[in-house]
Amino acid sequence: MTTTVRDVVQLAPPGPRRSWRDRLRGPAVFVLIAVLALVVAPLVLEPFRLGLLAKYLCFGIVALGIxxxxxxxxxLTLGQGVFFGLGGYAMGMYLKLHDAGGDLPDFMVWSGVERLPALWTPFGNPLFAIAFAVIGPVVLAVLLGSLVFRQRVRGAYFAILTQALAAAVVILLVGQQGLTGGTNGLTNFFDLFGQDLAADGTQRGLYIVVAAVLGLLYLVAWQLVRSRFGRLLVAIRDGEDRVRFLGYNPATVKTVTFAVSAGMAGLAGALFVPVVGIISPALLGVVPSLELVVAVAVGGRFSLAGAVLGAVLMGYAKTFFSEEFADGWLYLQGALFILVMTLAPKGIFGLAATVRGLLPSRRERT
Structure with a gap:
């Protein structure tokens, strides 16, 4: 009799029964963090620090996809900055057109552009801009994944390919001064849906939106991982050839996952622009993409919560070190990464799981 992955999933013996306390622990922690993020943080943090936290949470959305x-x-994708940048530029284009009020954006005037490029025209509609911020990265990821995964490109080769894509996109953006703003990118945004972006109330509202979107996407990703699709995805990670021999198509599963992660990065870029007030090639090149991967590794790449935690912690560490040690913060940030990877190769969440495993259980103590 032939055994398939489906049979294994359906016939595998259930794991040890968990108590109701163990089953409620995960949802309880999620609710606690949601309350802290949505209620407590806006009340206790000053507007500047709240804006920084909103920026970290935007990176957390990208890290969730990674x-x-x-x-x-x-x-291992080293080019998530490309998808982040697509979403960011889509939102930035809408904001520039809205601020211009029917005239050319300021950087186009400085660059000698006389008519609005046709590429910019649809982005005057906010619904189109927001939709493109998500759909554009998804379409690009599907095209790239369909070409790459069907050729069974994986491992370091896939990582190098995505890194090369990020470098090529940066060169393209820098070279189109009149179309993209060149090295400076798009900045000087003043209004968002009739609200002053510089106002404290607007920034507080943006923070709540970012935190809520991160929470919703986390629930979606968590459910996806717990589904049969998620178990198949892990099976492909651990033994792609075996899954292929059992009759599944790993290229399709990997393409869908890659597209979902790209859509998350694009949405994060769209939220990042009104929060921070800029989108430029420096934010979507090779170095920012590598920093996000490092953040996920620090938090724990095998845990969705660890990925988000790593992005927030690394963002905070970057700000703290740059404020306190302006001359050597890069060295301190690198030392932090080396320390975590040396002591906890599976990241902070992996270390926490190891410590929990060493502690005696409730049943053993009694």
Whole structure:
């Protein structure tokens, strides 16, 4: 009799029964963090620090997608900055057109552009801009994944390919001064849906939106990982050839996962622009993409919560070190990464799981 992955999933014996306390622990922690993020943080943090936290949470959304693609699917993507940038430029284009009020954006006037390029025209509609911020990265990821995964490109080769894509996109953006703003990118945004972006109330509202979106996407990713699709994704990560021999198509599963992670990065870029007030090639090149991967590794790439935690911690560490040690913060940030990877190769969440495993259980104590 032939055994398939489906049979294994359906006939595998259930794991040890968990108590109701163990089953409620995960949802309880999620609710606690949601309350702290949505209620407590806006009340206790000053506007500047709240804006920084909103920026970290935007990176957390990107990290969530990386954790899904890399941690669960084994696809080390070093070019998430490309998808982040597509979403950011889509939102930035809408904001520039809205601020211009029918005239040319300021950087186009400085660059000698006389008519609005046709590429910019649809982005005057906010619904189109927001939709493109998500759909554009997804379409690009599907095209790239369909070409790459069907050729069974994986591992370091896939990582190098995505890194090369990020470098090529940066060169393209820098070279189109009149179309993209060149090295400076798009900046000087003043209004968002009739609200002053510089107002404290607007920034507080943006923070709540970012935190809520991160929470919703986390629930979606968590459910995806727990589904049969998620188990198949992990099976492909651990033994792609075996899954293929059992009759499944790993290329399709990996492409879908890669597209989901790209859509998350694009949405994060769209939220990042009104929060921070800029989108430029420096934010979507090779170095920012590598920093996000490092953050996921620090938090724990095999855990979705660890990926988000790593992005927030690394963002905070970057700000703290740059404020306190302006001359050597890069060295301190690198030392932090080396320390975590040396003591906890599976990241902070992996270390926490190891410590929990060493502690005696409730039943053993009694």
């Amino acid at each position: 954790g899904l693609a890399w941690g669960q699917g084994g696809m």
